[in-house]
Amino acid sequence: MRPARALIDLAALRHNYLLARERHRGRALAVVKANAYGHGALACARALAGVADGFAVACLEEAESLREGGIDAPILLLEGVFEPAELARVDALGLWLVVHHASQLEMLSGFTPSRPLDVWLKFNTGMNRAGFAPSRARELYASLAGDARIGALVMMTHLARADEPDCDASIAQWRRFHDAVEQIPAPCSICNSAGILGWPQIHADWARPGIMLYGADPMPGEGHGLRPVMTLESRIIAVRDLHPGDAVGYGARFVADAPRRIGLVAIGYADGYPRAVPDGTPVAVDGRPSRILGRVSMDMLTVDLQGLDVGQGSTVELWGGQVAVNRIAEAAGTIAYELLCNVKRVRFEYSGD
Numbered sequence: 001m002r003p004a005r006a007l008i009d010l011a012a013l014r015h016n017y018l019l020a021r022e023r024h025r026g027r028a029l030a031v032v033k034a035n036a037y038g039h040g041a042l043a044c045a046r047a048l049a050g051v052a053d054g055f056a057v058a059c060l061e062e063a064e065s066l067r068e069g070g071i072d073a074p075i076l077l078l079e080g081v082f083e084p085a086e087l088a089r090v091d092a093l094g095l096w097l098v099v100h101h102a103s104q105l106e107m108l109s110g111f112t113p114s115r116p117l118d119v120w121l122k123f124n125t126g127m128n129r130a131g132f133a134p135s136r137a138r139e140l141y142a143s144l145a146g147d148a149r150i151g152a153l154v155m156m157t158h159l160a161r162a163d164e165p166d167c168d169a170s171i172a173q174w175r176r177f178h179d180a181v182e183q184i185p186a187p188c189s190i191c192n193s194a195g196i197l198g199w200p201q202i203h204a205d206w207a208r209p210g211i212m213l214y215g216a217d218p219m220p221g222e223g224h225g226l227r228p229v230m231t232l233e234s235r236i237i238a239v240r241d242l243h244p245g246d247a248v249g250y251g252a253r254f255v256a257d258a259p260r261r262i263g264l265v266a267i268g269y270a271d272g273y274p275r276a277v278p279d280g281t282p283v284a285v286d287g288r289p290s291r292i293l294g295r296v297s298m299d300m301l302t303v304d305l306q307g308l309d310v311g312q313g314s315t316v317e318l319w320g321g322q323v324a325v326n327r328i329a330e331a332a333g334t335i336a337y338e339l340l341c342n343v344k345r346v347r348f349e350y351s352g353d
């Protein structure tokens with residue numbers, strides 16, 4: 001069996017969720033969209049069932065598979081519905097709904113649910129992606145609060161630059177939001193992970209932590225006590241001794257300038273490990289620090305074994321507890337979110353349930 005695996009530590013996931021909720025001091029929806037950022041949505045939601053106040057996903061299909069898997073906690077559709085026909089499923093499954101656009105208000109106006117629908121009204125306070133103008137908050141609230149088909153209402157916004165500790169954009173967004181909803185008797189939701197960790201002064205009733213649940217700190221280096229949930233690892237399947245001048249892999253990117261032992265590892269970019277990383281990107285071989293040498297290929301990559309007492313069959317951690325996924329994201333010129341979401345083909349093994 002090919003040895004590439006993603007080990008998912010569900011106890012770490014619960015630890016991170018509880019840490020998020022404690023830091024925020026309100027209720028918290030665990031964001032499990034995009035297959036729980038690549039970790040397996042149903043397994044993660046089951047591990048958090050009875051712990052989390054609810055879940056958030058990107059679309060109806062994601063919510064449906066959680067309901068089918070037995071998740072009966074609240075589930076919020078972060079982008080609401082995309083077409084009117086979805087509202088019947090939302091009603092049948094008892095989902096919560098973001099409403100961020102006039103077209104969604106129109107869809108709602110033509111639908112009579114079997115029970116009042118809970119709606120999160122989203123306002124654009126500076127991200128300019130989704131959301132109504134804050135100046136419409138009172139009018140929209142009054143109209144929905146007076147509609148018997150609508151149940152609980154939550155006012156929400158989303159932060160664009162919360163992961164930048166020295167940037168005051170989050171405070172400016174909060175001010176716009178606060179001014180708009182001040183007189184409205186509804187709970188509010190502002191913070192994603194970076195907002196929870198970096199901006200305690202703007203916490204509100206509900207948080208929406210995503211990336212921090214999976215142990216990737218959106219503000220690396222701040223020591224927030226998160227535990228990595230995914231370990232991506234494989235094994236050395238061949239060892240080779242290079243002579244000076246020997247080149248390794250496609251494009252001959254690495255050329256040995258002295259005798260050097262390298263190991264061939266059964267994992268590559270088709271598994272989600274980024275092809276963009278340069279020579280020197282860290283890995284851990286049987287717990288010992290090492291580095292990538294040569295270009296990452298589709299199914300394999302090569303690592304430096306010089307001076308290490310390791311060999312064929314040794315375990316290579318690509319990211320996890322020894323090699324922070326943020327470090328690899330930085331080397332690849334991307335973010336941990338993208339790396340985690342992209343993991344595929346490898347075997348997923350769960351522990352800590």
Ligand SMILES: Cc1ncc(COP(=O)(O)O)c(C=O)c1O
Nearest residue numbers: 031078158192193208209210211
């Ligand atoms: C509306 C909304 N809230 C919360 C989150 C979670 O963000 P993060 O993963 O940065 O915590 C997202 C993620 O994109 C989002 O779109």
